Amino acid sequence: MDPHKLCSGKRIPQASIKDNTVNYILHNAYINGQPQAEAVLIVKNSIVHVGSLSNCRHLAGLAGEEIDLGGKCLMPAFTDAHSHFVEYSKSSILVNLLNCNSIEDIATELQRYRAQLSWPAEWILGGGWNRNTLSNPMTLNKTLVDKVFPDLPVALFSRDYHAKLLNSKALEIAGWDQHTPDPPGGRFERMPDGSLSGVLFETATEMIDAYTKDPPNQVMVDSIKDRVQSIYELGLIGFHSMEHQASAQLLRQAQSQGSLFRTCWHFQAGELDRMIAQEKKSYDGDEFFKIGGLKLFGDGSLGSRTAAMYDPYPGDVENRGILRYHDDELYRLMEKAARAGLACTIHAIGDRCVRQIIDATMRLRVEPAYKNLFHRIEHVQSIRLSDIPLLKSSGLFASMQPVHIANDIPMIHQSWGHIKEEAYAFRSMLDAGIPYAFGSDSPIETINP
Numbered sequence: 001m002d003p004h005k006l007c008s009g010k011r012i013p014q015a016s017i018k019d020n021t022v023n024y025i026l027h028n029a030y031i032n033g034q035p036q037a038e039a040v041l042i043v044k045n046s047i048v049h050v051g052s053l054s055n056c057r058h059l060a061g062l063a064g065e066e067i068d069l070g071g072k073c074l075m076p077a078f079t080d081a082h083s084h085f086v087e088y089s090k091s092s093i094l095v096n097l098l099n100c101n102s103i104e105d106i107a108t109e110l111q112r113y114r115a116q117l118s119w120p121a122e123w124i125l126g127g128g129w130n131r132n133t134l135s136n137p138m139t140l141n142k143t144l145v146d147k148v149f150p151d152l153p154v155a156l157f158s159r160d161y162h163a164k165l166l167n168s169k170a171l172e173i174a175g176w177d178q179h180t181p182d183p184p185g186g187r188f189e190r191m192p193d194g195s196l197s198g199v200l201f202e203t204a205t206e207m208i209d210a211y212t213k214d215p216p217n218q219v220m221v222d223s224i225k226d227r228v229q230s231i232y233e234l235g236l237i238g239f240h241s242m243e244h245q246a247s248a249q250l251l252r253q254a255q256s257q258g259s260l261f262r263t264c265w266h267f268q269a270g271e272l273d274r275m276i277a278q279e280k281k282s283y284d285g286d287e288f289f290k291i292g293g294l295k296l297f298g299d300g301s302l303g304s305r306t307a308a309m310y311d312p313y314p315g316d317v318e319n320r321g322i323l324r325y326h327d328d329e330l331y332r333l334m335e336k337a338a339r340a341g342l343a344c345t346i347h348a349i350g351d352r353c354v355r356q357i358i359d360a361t362m363r364l365r366v367e368p369a370y371k372n373l374f375h376r377i378e379h380v381q382s383i384r385l386s387d388i389p390l391l392k393s394s395g396l397f398a399s400m401q402p403v404h405i406a407n408d409i410p411m412i413h414q415s416w417g418h419i420k421e422e423a424y425a426f427r428s429m430l431d432a433g434i435p436y437a438f439g440s441d442s443p444i445e446t447i448n449p
């Protein structure tokens with residue numbers, strides 16, 4: 001099939017979808033999955049017939065409106081299996097450092113952002129910085145940000161979201177200084193004199209969330225509505241989104257203001273007790289908004305060298321990454337969720353973490369009452385080849401993001417060179433019959449499928 005003939009971006013006007021009164025006949029297209037068919041008839045937003053054009057016309061009666069697709073390919077819209085859609089939307093209104101490859105670029109972008117800020121900001125948020133691309137990585141610290149924002153607190157996440165950069169004002173608000181100990185599962189970076197550099201890793205990055213303040217509500221809802229409009233062009237109409245409760249509410253607000261998309265919300269660990277108390281269950285919801293699973297972080301990332309590995313990182317014999325949970329702790333958390341009818345959606349990048357999640361899921365599977373829950377493992381960027389059959393028998397669904405590969409190749413050579421064949425073993429996993437879905441992990445990578 002000629003990919004240039006993909007029917008991307010053709011869409012039925014939204015107003016008509018809402019009023020349900022118009023029947024559509026889509027024709028003159030290669031209909032994916034049914035190449036013999038000439039046309040598709042849509043009545044009240046549902047496909048009711050796929051076949052000859054004359055049959056579709058007959059069934060549509062007078063209320064049929066025909067859309068000539070000009071010989072392109074017609075296929076169902078894509079659903080992105082792993083995104084952070086509100087973060088992606090917010091990236092259009094927050095500091096965006098994704099294209100900055102030097103300290104000078106970052107300083108310029110911060111100045112530009114300050115100059116164009118159009119609402120009264122209480123915190124400066126955003127990010128996308130990547131120390132791996134900087135020639136002088138340690139100069140990315142609070143001092144750099146203080147030069148542009150001496151008066152406003154700033155918290156900027158790293159490209160992989162496993163680190164954050166704060167300025168002095170933010171550290172002051174949080175009350176953190178050289179005497180603050182590292183939290184379990186996290187770290188405050190320290191300067192040679194012991195003072196905090198402003199860079200935080202893993203669980204330490206979450207601790208600042210208690211202090212930060214987002215832009216005004218409607219500014220954020222508008223940014224979601226704008227982003228939804230733009231993803232239609234890419235053939236996307238739905239996404240799984242890993243978000244906080246407040247972000248899920250923004251998605252619902254955008255829907256209530258007429259924005260059309262389907263979403264499945266995977267909630268954070270801090271929200272588990274409330275979800276249980278409210279008797280929310282996985283797969284509750286309607287056509288447009290469903291509850292997915294409890295999103296857990298099993299480990300860190302390759303870029304931050306915090307993905308939990310069997311072998312130490314080259315040149316750093318002490319470092320095998322960070323496992324966020326002990327085996328039993330992870331199992332008990334999954335069991336608590338499962339007892340309430342909630343599945344788990346667990347981030348695992350390193351081979352040691354992947355195995356930990358397989359083992360916990362196998363333990364859970366013994367209980368027949370939990371059989372109807374579909375647990376997911378997110379990313380699986382490395383796996384011992386001998387663990388692939390175990391992954392299959394665990395029943396876990398693999399949610400993977402091929403788009404990460406291109407960016408990760410240099411880091412794989414650097415940090416995982418010794419286990420190259422285990423990195424992104426997608427082919428071996430698919431051959432083993434492991435059920436899978438692809439996603440973008442937007443805004444970490446482009447949402448364009």
Ligand SMILES: [Zn+2]
Nearest residue numbers: 082083242441
């Ligand atoms: Zn993600």
